[in-house]
Amino acid sequence: xxxxxxxxxxxxxxxxxxxxxxxxxxxxxxxxxxxxxxxxxxxxxxxxxxxxxxxxxxxxxxxxxxxxxxxxxxxxxxxxxxxxxxxxxxxxxxxxxxxxxxxxxxxxxxxxxxxxx
Amino acid sequence: xxxxxxxxxxxxxxxxxxxxxxxxxxxxxxxxxxxxxxxxxxxxxxxxxxxxxxxxxxxxxxxxxxxxxxxxxxxxxxxxxxxxxxxxxxxxxxxxxxxxxxxxxxxxxxxxxxxxx
DNA sequence: GGTAGATATTGATGTTTGTCGATGTCTAGG
DNA sequence: CCTAGACATCGACAAACATCAATATCTACC
Numbered sequence: 001x002x003x004x005x006x007x008x009x010x011x012x013x014x015x016x017x018x019x020x021x022x023x024x025x026x027x028x029x030x031x032x033x034x035x036x037x038x039x040x041x042x043x044x045x046x047x048x049x050x051x052x053x054x055x056x057x058x059x060x061x062x063x064x065x066x067x068x069x070x071x072x073x074x075x076x077x078x079x080x081x082x083x084x085x086x087x088x089x090x091x092x093x094x095x096x097x098x099x100x101x102x103x104x105x106x107x108x109x110x111x112x113x114x115x116x117x
Numbered sequence: 118x119x120x121x122x123x124x125x126x127x128x129x130x131x132x133x134x135x136x137x138x139x140x141x142x143x144x145x146x147x148x149x150x151x152x153x154x155x156x157x158x159x160x161x162x163x164x165x166x167x168x169x170x171x172x173x174x175x176x177x178x179x180x181x182x183x184x185x186x187x188x189x190x191x192x193x194x195x196x197x198x199x200x201x202x203x204x205x206x207x208x209x210x211x212x213x214x215x216x217x218x219x220x221x222x223x224x225x226x227x228x229x230x231x232x233x234x
Numbered sequence: 235g236g237t238a239g240a241t242a243t244t245g246a247t248g249t250t251t252g253t254c255g256a257t258g259t260c261t262a263g264g
Numbered sequence: 265c266c267t268a269g270a271c272a273t274c275g276a277c278a279a280a281c282a283t284c285a286a287t288a289t290c291t292a293c294c
Contacts (some may be wrong), residue, residue: 019162020169020218029159029166036157039230041282042146045136045153049146052137061241074283090256095240095291101137108230113156115222127252158252178271193272212261212270 009035010086018115035109038085043068044078048087048106051099058091058100095104126152126201131225135232156203160185161195165204165223168216175208175217184202 012031016024017089024032039045048065051059065075079099082088087106129148133141141149156162167184168176182192196216199205204223205216 010270019166020220020223022166023170024163026163026167028161029162032185033159033162034206036153036162040150040153041156042143042150043282045146045150046143049136049139049141053140065241070282071284072241073243077282080242092241092290097241103137106137107231110227112227113230114227154251162253182271187252188254189271190255190273194252197272209260209271214271 007031008086010105010108013105013112014114015044018112021115032112035087035105036086038081038087041078042073043070047075047078048082048101051088052103054103058098060096060098062096064099083086124148125203127219127222127225130222130229133229136230138232145154146230149229152202152204152222155198155204158195160187161199161209163203164192165199165218168205169218171221175215178213179185179213 009031011065013035014027016028016032039048046067047064050059050064054063061075062080064079065072068075079088083090083099087102089102091098126148129145130152133145135151156165165179167181168174171180178192178196181196182189185192194232196205200216202206204219206219208215208217
């Protein structure tokens, strides 16, 4: 992997010091915000939580669809947002698609927010 | 304090188990999301960070305005969002208004997100 | 290879959000 | 009181977003 300079949101979160420790640069803030936006939605929060709490730490889309009163495309959309943010990993097995929480990204994000102690 | 049943976002975050430990209820997710929405914006992230990193842990609005290429009403709006979410405390002294990070809320929020370890 | 089921993509629509200029409300001094 | 400065509120607008119905793309199986 390893592109050139521009870090992904997840990479940025992993390497920068806590929010409250020193002032964020504009650039850093702009890279982190998308990650937070991704989880700043009740449906996506529940999706993340459902996936994480599921057996084996992963869940099939078909399981997730049933947990909501929303259309299948809407759930698919939210999963895509979480996946593209780097918070959910995808793996296709047969006809089914399984999602799994990218725990490290969540942990790093938490450290960034609460890092002050 | 202590209203009746309905918890504020900050109270909800303080008392519920981590995202990845057990599936969030719809109600809990709806109460937490506003908190995350509040910090899911690059300007508000920097505001939070600037306030926290400032001398004495608090900053005057006048200082904050100068740190951005945005109009004064816009900064005032973002501060209001952070304040209403319970992430910034306000105190007026003379003509000036000072904001201070509500550290506990941030810490609890971090625990909620990264709680899995 | 045709069909059924699982998931993704597309296009449209209503709502939310970030931003600004204009204006309002305080407070301290003159 | 009247003015100047600090901050908040209001109204308007454009961009971003959540949602859906319709449709497309896979994959397994018959």
